[in-house]
Amino acid sequence: MTRIPASAVALAALAISWSVSAVRADPGFEARLTLSQGLKSIEKSGGTIEPGDEGFRSTTALDFGLTSVTSYQRFGIGVGADLDYIPDAADTFSTSREVANLGYEIQSRQSQFNIDLGYRSVDIEDSVFLDELTGEDVIADDGRREIVSISSALLMGREAPLSFSLRQQQSESRYTDTTDPDLRDSTSRSVAAELGLRVSPLVTLKADASWSDYDQDGPDGNWRTTRRAGLGASYQLSPITALSAGINYSTNRTDDQDDSDGLGYSLGLRQARPNGTVDLSLSSFETVNGTRSEFSLGRSLDFSWGVASLAVGASKTGGFEAQPTINGRIDYTLDKLSSFNLALSQAAVTGSENEETIRTQLSVGYSREMTPRSRLTGKLQLSDRDVLGSTSEDQSVLRADLAYAHEIGQDWNLVSGYEYSRTDREILEDRKSSTLFLKLEKTFAYRP
Known part of the structure; x- marks a missing residue:
């Protein structure tokens, strides 16, 4: 945790980094400021627990955003940060979150x-977090993580016979204030292009190429570069049936x-059905394994x-045994006041250490409007990693959240809740964390 002397709190507040809400908004200009003050009670077990990781703390959160939307373009920018106060012997202040996003779209x-x-x-x-660069849950004992990312996309000929798209993404992850050798700085980059040609109302041809690179710093870091090029076609066999086929060539280093x-x-x-679709797919491509x-x-x-929706199948890589795969989702509106959603997936992926991994993820969510001024929400997430050919890296993470929000005035909300997480890993001590919180938040919005 980054410690800040009490005398530097004012400077920390001025150094709040940028944050932006999604640029999707109603037409016009809007400025939005959200302030919240909350109390937390944290309990942890397992891992390395330092003074200040448990007990009571006060969190002040600030998020400010600007959005501008017209019929052909969108722009958004904002700032946000969390300032924690831990009532220990030193009356410690720390910034536990600093975020920033900027988005622009023209069409x-x-x-x-x-x-x-x-x-x-x-x-x-002393936390478990999701590494967006690899899609893996990472266990950390100490430190701070910074992520800088940029992504862009260009689409041309969206309704024309000839179309072209180009997408680019780069993310950098950096760790500070840590002695954990498993936390390595890393960079992820990718570029993808696609050219499409609609020959007739029934036939479309395409050519695509992509390049991706993942690189970990340090003498023990891993890197992986993949290049792929392909040709494909789709054919409308009948008004309700479509066929697609393609070939590709891949290189992995x-x-x-x-x-x-x-x-x-x-x-x-x-094949289209009166109430949905039926899909069948077969594919084969090269990986590092x-x-x-x-x-x-x-x-x-x-x-x-x-x-x-539900899709079931199987996946087999190299000399490993075939593994079952699944991808399912339910979005259910119980009534006018409540909703339920469930998502389940299991797929073969290449891990950050270039290992063949079966990743299973389950997410369950529920929301109910208790009264016109209050709402109850809950979420359960389970993530499991099974490394084929090894058991030392197998890991499962369980997260559960429950929150109750009550509107106590115009744009004023009182939110209380409970958060729980549990991590099980073959070669490490199990970790548990539970948090009770209560916060008061106020949103100021301005639309000229």
């Missing part, structure tokens, strides 16, 4: 361009020279109360 009937920049700095002492390259393919069949072949059969359903 016409045939083209669109958007760019997003982001910055986030958060305390990671790694730090341990475990390189691979080869041809791949993809086949897809979709060998050729990965996948099969999937899915069904989506549209109901008056919501939507549901």
Whole structure:
């Protein structure tokens, strides 16, 4: 945790980094300021627990954003930070969160361009967090993490016979104030381009190419570079049935020279039904761990109360055994006051250490409007990592959140809740964390 003397609190407040809300908003200009003051009671077990990681603390949060929306462009920018006060012997102040995003989008009937920049700095002492660069849950004992990201996309010919798209993304993750050798600075970059040609109302051709790179710093860091190029076509067999096919060539380069390259393919069949679709897909492509072949059969359903989808299949990579895969989702509106959603997925992925991994994720959410002025929300998340050929890196993370919000005045809300997390890993002590919180928040909005 970054410690700040009490005398420097004013400077810390002035040094709040930028944060932005999503640029999606109603037409016009809007400025929004949200202030909150809260109390937390934290209990932890397992791992390295330092003084100040547990007990009571006070958190002051500030988020400010500007959005401007017209018929053809959107712009947004903002700032945000959390300032914690820990009533220990030193009366410690610390900034546990600093975030920033900037977004701009301009579009016409045939083209669109958007760019997003982001910055986030958060305390990671004795915590488990999701690494967006790899999609993995990371266990940390101490330190602070900074992420800087930029992404952009250009689309041309959206409604024309000839279309082109170009997408770019780069993210950098940096750690400070930590002695953990497993927390390595890393960079993720990718570029993808696609050219499409609609030959007739029934036939569309495409050519695509992509490049991605993941690089960890340090003598023990890993890096992986993937290049892929492909050709594909889609054909409307009937008013309700579409067929797609493609071939690709991939090359993979790694730090341990475990390189691979080869041809791949993809086949897809979709049939529309009165209340949804049926999908069948087959694919094969090269990874650093060998050729990965996948099969999937899915069904989506549209109901008056919501939507549901389920796809089941199998995946096999190189010399590893075949593994089952699943991708399902339910969005259910129980009544006018409540909703329920569930998402479940299991897929084969390449981990940050270039290991073959089966990643399973479950998310369950519930929301109910108790009264016209109050709402109850709950969420449960489970993430499991199974490293094939090894058990030392297997890991599961459980998170649960419950919150109750009550409007006590115009733009004033009183929010209370409970947060719980548990981490189980084969070679490490299990960790648990529970937090009770109560906060009062006020939102000021201005629209000329």
